[in-house]
Amino acid sequence: MTPPASHPAPGRIGPADSSFPLDRRVFGGFVEHLGRHIYDGIHEPGHPSADARGFRGDVIELVRELGVSTIRYPGGNFVSGYRWEDGVGPVAERPRRLDLAWHSTETNEVGLHEFSHWLDQVGSELMLAVNLGTRGTAEALDLLEYANGAVDTEWVRRRAAHGRAEPFGVTMWCLGNEMDGWWQLGARSAAEYGALAARTARAMRRFDPHLQLVVCGSSARSMPTFGEWEREVLSHTFDDVDFISCHAYYEERDGDAQEFLASAVDMDLFIRQVVEIADEVAAARGSDKRIMISFDEWNVWYQSRWNAIEGTQPLGEWPVAPRLLEDVYTVQDAVVVGDLLITLLQHADRVASASLAQLVNVIGPIMTEPGGPAWRQTTFFPFSLTSRLAGARVLPVAVETSTFRSSRFGEVPTVNAVATVDDGGLSLFLVNRSLEESAEVRIDVAGHGAGFDVAESHLLHEADRYAVNTLDDPDRVRPRPFDGVAIDGGVLSATLPPVSWAAVRLTPRPVGG
Template sequence: MARARIILDRDFTLGPVPRRLFGSFVEHMGRCVYTGIFEPGHPDADEQGLRRDVLTLTKELGTTVVRYPGGNFVSGYNWEDGVGPVEDRPRRLDGAWHTLETNAFGLHEFVDWARLADVEVMEAINLGTRGVEEARALVEYANHPGGTYLSDLRRKNGADQPFNIKLWCLGNEMDGPWQIGFKTADEYGRLTAEAARAMRMIDSDLELVACGSSNLSMPTFGAWEQTVLTHTYDQVDFISLHVYYHDHDNDVESFLASAVDMDRFIESVIATADFVRARDRRQKYINLSFDEWNVSYRHDVTAEGVSRADITRDWAEHPPIGEGNYDVTEAVVVGTLMNSLLRHGDRVKIANQAQLVNLLGLIRTEENGPAWRQSIFFPFATMANTAAGQILRTAVTSDRYATARYGDADLVDVSATWDEEQGQVALFIANRGLEDTADVEVVLRGLSAEKIATASVLTIPDGTDRFAANTAAQQPVGMKNLDAVQIEDGNLHITLPALCWAVVAVQVTKS
């Protein structure tokens, strides 16, 4: 049995839980849009072709913000192709994924979907094949009330009121040689600074995200962030991070410790941003937008977590890309990645799981068929709907284990929140051990546990193994009651099964 001791003190907080931490991503890639969120003719589609079953699951997730329309797709995308009468929209080749884009779904449809899903729009602009003028024009089209050519064009196209999109990504992964129009850090930094200025001339009330490194393994990591922020510090609010983890060479022990690497990644980017702040004597802080993250169920993948075998397509319309069934192990890793994001919520203010539907999706669909929850749906939804109030600092002493990729890692991983208004402490806690249970002591300081509000766990379903996954036919993986939670003298004692991610929420009083 593994052992861990966790100390939580109500006076040691990191700040409020950022609601944008529970974001996702919809890209024109694979079946994320077409037959994912949008499928005219589906039995459960509305009059616009938006799938109601997917909307229902998106709301259940607690998703708060969704990035659109890419991704690599955006670096070759003309936003004008996706507005106006559908019958007049051009069909285009998408070089990023070697598919045919019909443009039947565009900006107006996505804004309508986002409103129905009750999520904020995070719009990405093309800084690959286009630049300052495209960025400025799109803001005018989306946000200006009327009386100009572009704003009146939006009204002509059916949206009398402005979309009021306030959160924007300035390009996507512009350091990556796979990106259409990729750039050096100086080239991207100068372009982004000018695009940001032009956008704010149209709407001064914008929040802007500059591209950080595409992943931690890029040879220019660190230097890229420093150079880009040197050019853009006064113009942007966030720097982005992207990462996808998978089980390298069947090294499950390292895979389960992926959050150790995420912690280091986040802390390295914070350090770089703060170096630029100190060097240039700036007042404001640049916060982080972790606007692509996930695990992949494929072994041969690109930096974006997509199977290399899936990339070469014969210009098909929305072919399946990166689809599979997430298992218990992958769900536990996703839970620990969410723990990492929450633990850094003082600086990580936005996070977007990639992607929402089908392609590495939280949700899977069948064309003209059902939609269902993947295993990774559950830790996301549980934290999004439970974490509230203040993020608590966690002092953890845990048994550790060795990994080949990330060094030693705690067997027990945790994040926690305290909602003073509701009088509730919530712990999000994982046992990385493949075979042993974990005995966890939780010491509350300044607080006293009075009643268990909820306790549930995602672990290996009875009669299966760690590869159990949900399919259209059956969904054995989900949250179930965690009975092994006791209150002892105002503190908690929790016994976790092997390979699990759990939530324990307790009603507390101040002491």
């Protein structure tokens, strides 16, 4: 077999004074009442592994392994029609409701109390979204008081009667979801939404001035209102919020795999443009405040497949937990996910929160079968390894690499990389976006220690880039040791095969070693 052509890719990790801190909330997730995410996903009382509250133990273990820091809940499109009161109190007395977002029936078996229990099991913090679609400021304040109140009020008494005397202590709140989108219940213009979000934020801060609040940015960079939406919304909310959201999903279209492998370039542009707009608003106000980004929905999602079947569902049927948006992910998809993670880390000076959307069954890195097993999709691995290996500070990596031509972005670098550092060593994350060529990577790490050893290395690559993990073959794709990684004279060298993602952990060489 003839080996693929290769090109040199020398690089250098930036100096220590170019680093910036990494907020662990970048490794967040997203759980929505959608399809089989909650019911038959994380919650299945009849499953052999289920705990006393009906949550699957096998899924809990996989979410722990995935390493999600925060989880955004309960939506998503779902939240814009959600009455939070339906999800508290005795489960047998909770109402069944029609979910207009996903044309389903919501049983409300899982609500704030149950989900908080699940978060305790997986070791993640709650990021709570309020409904600013069909509801408004008053209902957001009621939820805030119910969740976080500590004095003797009616909402606090109800919470205690429902089994929780202590506050939930939620610190991060999303002011609605995708309010620029025509598909969203209660969608508004930027001026209308900005005014509502500002009123709600100011009211919530009267309860607790230390809350961290996320205002809705554009639901995609391709939205016709992108840019002007951010300017208008921030003109209303700048003084009252901490974050503006970004949402982005990517897929291979029309069989153009090389263009798909450039997806992270779009994310990079999205972040840069939103930061520029936020800073323009700050400058116009004479403020040195920096609005941070919460990239609280991102993933590979084959929306074109969903759009093809969306209109075929019978309107008279409202199923409970139907199989929706259950994409099966390939190695190529996982490489793109790894590249998107690299991009989020590269912007960690302004991206202080991010949520992989979603976690289980629904475009998720974890899949389940009712009564049966749970397994890792290909996209599980770059997330879990990056979350585990990433250090406390991010270091830029400048790589001299070949390029390929993108119809949307022009010349795109073939290799992308980022590094992180902590007291225990240095981690390097790399991707080769080329469909055809290997990359001979040589990264100078000498400026960050007298000497390093390779502690562990992982390569995600298959000859068949469309290989997947399934119920019948759940371990078809797994990362393997990145053979050939070496350190010599302060230079790390390795060969990245085409369409591959890699993670390398370096630890300081013992004195005299």
